[in-house]
Amino acid sequence: MTTAVGGGVLRDMLAGEIPTLLYDRQLYAVPAMLGSAAMAAFFELGLHGWPAVLASAVLAFGLRILAMKYGWRAPLASGVTPSE
Structure with a gap:
């Protein structure tokens, strides 16, 4: 999770832009x-190796693709007004 989110923030900072994570409500994290x-959970259940890694990666990737396709957004914190 740190790599996924941190990489996006680092990319934006190196490009001289405000990190997308701070103003866009897209589902990244x-x-x-x-x-x-x-x-x-797989590790706790004793499932190790590439099948567990692949299943976890497919889950994360699939959720991100679905969020992009259907425009799912993270909720705003209470008291914060949308900038859109």
């Missing part, structure tokens, strides 16, 4: 977090 949680 949530799919990465769910993929990480799935990998942790």
Whole structure:
């Protein structure tokens, strides 16, 4: 999750832009977090190796693609007004 989110923030900073994570409500971190949680669950269940890694990666990638396709957005914190 840190690599997925941090990489995007670093990319934006090196490009001289405001990090997308700070102003856009697209789902970046949530799919990465769910993929990480799935990998942790597989590990706890004794499922190790490439099948667990592949399943976790497909879950995270699939959620991100679905979020982009259907325009899913993260909720705003209470008291924050949308900038759109």
